[in-house]
Amino acid sequence: MLDEAEREFAEAARRFARARIAPGYMARESTARVERELVREMGALGLIGADLPEALGGHGQPSVMAGIAIEAVAEADINMAYVPLLASLNGQIIARHAEPGLAREWISRLVAGEALACIALTEPRGGSDAANLALAARREGAEYVLHGEKSSISMADQADVAVVFARTGGAGSGARGVSAFLVPMDLPGIAVTRFRDLGSHAIGRGSIFFDGVRVPAAHRLGEEGAGFVQVMQGFDYSRALIGLQCCGAAQASLDESWAYIREREAFGAPLAQYQGVSFPLAEGEGMIAAIRQLCYHTLRLRDAGLPHTAEAAMCKWLGPKTAVEVIHQCLLTHGHYGWSLDLPHQQRLRDVMGLEIGDGTAQIMKLIVARERAGRDAVQHARKT
Structure with a gap:
């Protein structure tokens, strides 16, 4: 199933995960956080963003290598595996659709374990009907202004950046009216909450509220209306x-x-x-x-x-x-x-x-x-x- 290079990578990932990640699995349920120093160690070993383009700060490996890293980390702690998974999911969107300088900035930070990302799609009235979005992004000159709520977002209160999907088209525009934005989580007007969940406490899940959040138009990912x-x-x-x-x-x-x-x-x-x-x-x-x-x-x-x-x-x-x-x-x-x-x-x-x-x-x-x-x-x- 795996070739020699893939097996060697899997063995190295498992050795690290068993030694450094597994011992803290149950304790992380109480602390309800991922340790940033441990995330940086994962980044230094190439366990984050293995699949992301080398030119943008990734490792340029096939997506199979990202899967190997995620499975190895999940054996030690399924919650810590969210870190490389969200980096790959968001990183691929950023790499394909962000302006090159912006993509290089954030992908290099994600891969190094210096930043955490979340994906903000689900809304209180949505869920399985993912295109049914109410969060609005209104164009004002060189900026978009975001108003609304995202709900059930993994790592909402720990992420440094979010890929946010918002409605730029009219109320009846459906999936064709959805655009994507790369939003730093420290912008004015952003507030987060954390839910009381049955599991995955180290990652957490919550709502993100956008109250007049101004995002540079250069942070739009791809063409307007292509986000879905x-x-x-x-x-x-x-x-x-x-x-x-x-x-x-x-x-x-x-x-x-x-x-x-x-x-x-x-x-x-x-x-x-x-x-x-x-x-x-x-x-x-x-x-x-x-x-x-x-x-x-x-x-x-x-x-x-x-x-x-x-x-x-x-x-x-x-x-x-x-x-x-x-x-x-x-x-x-x-x-x-x-x-x-x-x-x-x-x-x-x-x-x-x-x-x-x-x-x-x-x-x-x-x-x-x-x-x-x-x-x-x-x-x-x-x-x-």
Whole structure:
């Protein structure tokens, strides 16, 4: 599956993640922050923005390398894996659509771990209907003025910069009236809140409020009205990365569970000898291995410039769903120990569950697959009848 250079990179990433990231996984739930010094260490090792253009401060590697980094980090802490994932998602949009000087400034900072990025698309009335935006961007000379709210934004209160999608067209302009902007989070008029969520506390999720925020017109990403197409193309990428993020978390619980049933005895024998204990873990290994293959296949399609929308949707649908089921089984395998807050399975379960919602629900992903395979017109006709 991986060539020699990719395997070497994966091994180096895992060594670092196990030594530096994994020991703090459970503690980060209490601090509810990612450590900036640790992020800078990740940047120095090339774990952030491996896929971003070298000319703009990235490493110029295939997107498969970004997936390898994200899976390795997620094995240690699924939350820390958001850092390279959001850097790649936002960085690709910035690299393709920002003015070169602006792109070089922010991509170099993201790759070095000197800055964190978030993507601001979802709004209180939106969600799955991603084009239904109310946040307005009004042109005033050499600036745009932003008014409105973004909601359910990962890393809202930690990000240094946001890729923000706003309505520049009229109320009835739909997706064609959406534009994208690169917005530093320290501009006057920006306020943030943090939600009280079930999991992913180290990353956090919240609302961003824009009250007359003035953004230079040079910070618009691409043509006016082209923002929705940009984000939809980006999601084809991030959905494969999220699948690998979930595989990493599930693999960590599987590895811990295999070690546990080798050591734990019942009725005079190791638990591993009982098929009722070992078979569910074997099933989990098979499912995670299959999804991992699908995710890397999707990234290789992307690197080859081939269509991969349906495959990306499959990654996003199957990855979180299966990881939740596998981690839940690992928790049960540990018996009454698994029910303790002292073990990480309960935290991983809560952290992964949020990805069943964020970046597209299973229902939306299945709709995308159906459109790609049957055709958009056929699917829309079926919904009307």
